[in-house]
Amino acid sequence: xxxxxxxxxxxxxxxxxxxxxxxxxxxxxxxxxxxxxxxxxxxxxxxxxxxxxxxxxxxxxxxxxxxxxxxxxxxxxxxxxxxxxxxxxxxxxxxxxxxxxxxxxxxxxxxxxxxxxxxxxxxxxxxxxxxxxxxxxxxxxxxxxxxxxxx
Amino acid sequence: xxxxxxxxxxxxxxxxxxxxxxxxxxxxxxxxxxxxxxxxxxxxxxxxxxxxxxxxxxxxxxxxxxxxxxxxxxxxxxxx
Numbered sequence: 001x002x003x004x005x006x007x008x009x010x011x012x013x014x015x016x017x018x019x020x021x022x023x024x025x026x027x028x029x030x031x032x033x034x035x036x037x038x039x040x041x042x043x044x045x046x047x048x049x050x051x052x053x054x055x056x057x058x059x060x061x062x063x064x065x066x067x068x069x070x071x072x073x074x075x076x077x078x079x080x081x082x083x084x085x086x087x088x089x090x091x092x093x094x095x096x097x098x099x100x101x102x103x104x105x106x107x108x109x110x111x112x113x114x115x116x117x118x119x120x121x122x123x124x125x126x127x128x129x130x131x132x133x134x135x136x137x138x139x140x141x142x143x144x145x146x147x148x149x150x151x
Numbered sequence: 152x153x154x155x156x157x158x159x160x161x162x163x164x165x166x167x168x169x170x171x172x173x174x175x176x177x178x179x180x181x182x183x184x185x186x187x188x189x190x191x192x193x194x195x196x197x198x199x200x201x202x203x204x205x206x207x208x209x210x211x212x213x214x215x216x217x218x219x220x221x222x223x224x225x226x227x228x229x230x231x
Contacts, residue, residue: 032231048230049160049161051160051223051225053207054204054207054209054223058209079230079231090231091230091231111231114230114231115228115229115230115231116228117228118228118230119160119202119204119225119228120228120229120230120231121160121161121162121226121228121229121230122229122230123161133161133162133165133226133229134229135162135198135200135226135227135229
């Protein structure tokens with residue numbers, strides 16, 4: 001299991017090679033790309049701010065949860081920080097498992113939990129010159145009890 | 152009074168105009184401490200989905216503030 005924050009472009013092929021193992025017959029990959037629009041506005045680039053100490057520990061915890069729930073072989077997640085241009089991968093999740101169902105489900109779990117729980121913030125720079133921090137309105141505040149207990 | 156260090160991130164940092172603050176407080180909980188900061192920095196407002204951590208551990212908003220604590224306030228997250 002590997003969770004990383006990276007200030008450089010993500011080497012997807014290297015991550016893929018590192019996950020290959022003889023007991024796994026499936027690899028599910030999710031990439032989140034920088035898109036040229038959001039909620040009707042033209043987007044030029046994104047900036048990610050990351051609080052690394054907690055993002056890294058919580059990211060690893062999400063991967064371990066996925067392993068426990070879905071019985072996968074291995075998983076990797078890398079998230080970028082800093083300024084990103086259109087088309088760059090902001091996040092990538094790779095899951096190797098014996099069969100595809102576990103790989104798909106674990107991959108979905110990891111990206112959903114990462115978006116909801118990691119202390120990462122996104123600023124959008126628009127074509128009209130404005131820039132705003134994006135609020136994830138679908139993300140509920142997390143009940144803190146289980147997280148506090150893990151410290 | 153307790154002496155704490157407050158750290159703000161992203162939108163909270165820009166709204167308040169600081170990222171790290173040494174602060175003396177009588178607040179009992181981290182929620183009360185945040186209300187104190189909002190009163191002192193009018194740009195700063197509570198957000199329903201905001202998160203709080205104490206000394207690098209995620210915490211409850213009713214968690215007590217201790218002398219020497221580092222309290223981190225996270226605006227609603229938006230990774231991915």
